[in-house]
Amino acid sequence: MNWKKLLVKKTIVGRLPFADNLRKRKRKIFGYLPDAENMKLTIKNYERIKDALDKSGAGIEGATILEIGSGWFPTIPILLARDGAKKVFMSDLNIHMDDITFRETVAYLKRHFPSDDYIQKITNFSSLPIEYLAPLNASNIRDKSIDVVTSNTVLEHIPRSDIYSLFLSLRPKVSDSGLMVHLIDHSDHFEHFDKSISRVEFLTWSEEKHALINYLIKDGENRMRHHEYHRVFRDSGFEVINEEVDLDEKTLEVVKTLDLVYPYSKMLPEQLAVLTSIYSLKPA
Template sequence: MVPWLMKAAAVAVFSKVPHGDKLAAFARRRITGSLAFPKRMAAGKCDRARLHVQHFLDHAGLARVPEGFVALELGTGWFPIAPVCVALMGADRVYTVDVTSHLEWPQLARTLSVAREIVVAGDVPGIGTERVGLLDVALSTRNVDAALDTLGIERVIGDASTIALDRPVDLFFSNNTLEHIPNEALLRIAERFHALGSERAVMSHWIDMSDHYAAFDRRIGPFNFLKYPSAVFSYMNGSLHYQNRLRHSDYQAIHRAAGWRLVVDEPTRGEATDLRALDLAPEFSKYAEDDLLVYEAWMVSAKGESPR
């Protein structure tokens, strides 16, 4: 069996068995080593967090993070480096939302330690070395919620489309998260964010629309999963590695339907020859080739009129 299919089969099993998420986490930690978090990876994610903040500043016409700035990350994940970096850039409050909590002290301690290395090295513009002391205090707590509170970060566990917050949000952001959420749920989340946003609210999303198994198996490309009809793809699309296969135009439509006005839309396209080499599933015949070629995009939107 080819490597990516082996992984897909494993994900399908873990997605169906009791406590499969915990078993998958054990396998990632002890067998595949995919829960490692090297400094280089952390620095890249921190720099992407900086770009999210910059998108807000550019739209608001500001030179620096304003007093009382509130941000919200969709998709906390295993290592919350993005909300940590946004907090270090001067946010007054950062909410980080996930439907499931993966966060335990060893992962957070590693996140804070590598963030400290990044700050000391001056690797990310906008974070001064004076913030090191704050990270040291957070590390000294040896407690997830206490450490996050030290930084002004609040984790929210639950459905992002129904959350209630005590403060309006200026910046909503995510990194390769939207592609793991079904279309209908994405629309509800975007609508909820519209309701939770301040008057100056901005959404900034980096979306990876490629076949994620291509990162595991270099013999397949970013468009590989487009050749499988939904009925077939459902067998390899377990809940622990769910991919919605939405295309660029679908995300544009979701933004518009939820009342957000796109102000930055920067797609990255692959090679047409790679796409044409595949026998595409019928459900993708409605898309223009130029749309299908997009495998990642920065999409930034400002709060427009309410859709309701």
């Protein structure tokens, strides 16, 4: 789909005053099947997050875990519970998951993991060690009670100042030996639907255009590049102890031809072409 048409669609849906009620009614009538490719990618990303935890010396078994931005389909919280987490707090700014999306998530996971006894035995949400916090309010979490905080392709949708505020609020909630692992997608998400544009097309937008689009669609991106997150993490009380990056070779060449706006025009192509990052953090 052309990204401009998608923008119009997302704007109309996102700005309708009765959009949430309309969405709920539509789900009840037609259901809400998860996108199979998105689910596969989420499972793949979960494995990368789990590997990053292992490399950083943290385990899921017996841990109390907070996921930031769980969304409509609680795939990662269910997998964390399967892998031995004692307690999983899934969270969102607003309520997204409901009985329908939970049921569809479980149905997908049962098809994907046909030999997994834990997954196959899931019957309802209350049978799992998962609690849904929406809206997330860190003041409702006990100090030093969280062993792991994680997110999957969420931080890129949060303004820089709000990431700082969120991490500051979570800092006292993380145990002294706790860890954070965050997987971030630095690419232009419109490109996921429109392959005619570059994977960093939004780096050519003026600040005004970027702000307007984010206002219209509500789930826009902050455009922060990999190296820019370090200061936010540090200033909010965390230290980066490990990181992995996926540098896209094609984008590395494409950025040299784009009419980039400041500050991206002053950054190195190698900084702009990192499209996925995984950060492991500990309390500083």
